[in-house]
Amino acid sequence: MANHLYSGDLPDGLDLGHTVAIDCETMGLNPHRDRLCVVQLSSGDGNAHIVQISKGQRKAPNLQGLLEDRNVLKLFHYGRFDIAALLNAFGSLAAPVYCTKIASRMVRTYTDRHGLKNLTQELLGIDISKQQQMSYWGADKLTTAQLDYAASDVLHLHALRNELNERLEREDRLDLAQSCFDFLPTRARLDLEGWPDVDIFSHS
Numbered sequence: 347m348a349n350h351l352y353s354g355d356l357p358d359g360l361d362l363g364h365t366v367a368i369d370c371e372t373m374g375l376n377p378h379r380d381r382l383c384v385v386q387l388s389s390g391d392g393n394a395h396i397v398q399i400s401k402g403q404r405k406a407p408n409l410q411g412l413l414e415d416r417n418v419l420k421l422f423h424y425g426r427f428d429i430a431a432l433l434n435a436f437g438s439l440a441a442p443v444y445c446t447k448i449a450s451r452m453v454r455t456y457t458d459r460h461g462l463k464n465l466t467q468e469l470l471g472i473d474i475s476k477q478q479q480m481s482y483w484g485a486d487k488l489t490t491a492q493l494d495y496a497a498s499d500v501l502h503l504h505a506l507r508n509e510l511n512e513r514l515e516r517e518d519r520l521d522l523a524q525s526c527f528d529f530l531p532t533r534a535r536l537d538l539e540g541w542p543d544v545d546i547f548s549h550s
Contacts (some may be wrong), residue, residue, distance in 0.1 A: 352498050
């Protein structure tokens with residue numbers, strides 16, 4: 347298990363398989379205002395690949411190729427934000443996707459706690475730290491604690507997907523969840539285009 351740090355893009359020839367966990371660290375929660383700083387990825391093998399994105403960077407060809415590869419499933423936790431942040435930064439729309447937060451909301455209806463920390467505790471028996479969540483991700487040099495935090499956001503998504511899919515199948519909600527995942531890239535586009543807080547399906 348190791349953290350691999352890169353500057354600007356994934357290295358040429360890196361094969362992360364057909365299912366890749368992805369998460370982002372930004373300067374805030376407004377993708378138009380707060381720049382993308384870090385993108386972390388994992389193939390589910392216990393290793394994290396962490397890419398630092400420089401201020402003003404608009405291209406990352408290898409990362410963009412992975413995001414747009416229809417043969418690679420991208421796993422997110424709260425993908426709505428990460429997909430929008432990546433689209434805003436690079437113009438690349440991630441698809442196909444899976445979101446563990448959406449899956450959790452659809453099967454863990456007995457709770458309102460759907461954070462990644464809650465999921466890993468209940469479903470995997472793993473306690474992850476969120477201490478670095480509010481740290482400064484725009485720094486030129488990331489600390490070991492920041493790298494470990496970034497890694498923890500992607501290392502467990504494969505296992506969570508397996509557990510959540512079992513529950514979705516048990517409750518006959520897997521097809522409905524898949525429809526939500528299919529719509530998620532469009533939901534991210536709507537956020538960027540000016541409808542983040544508007545329910546366009548409502549009557550009023």
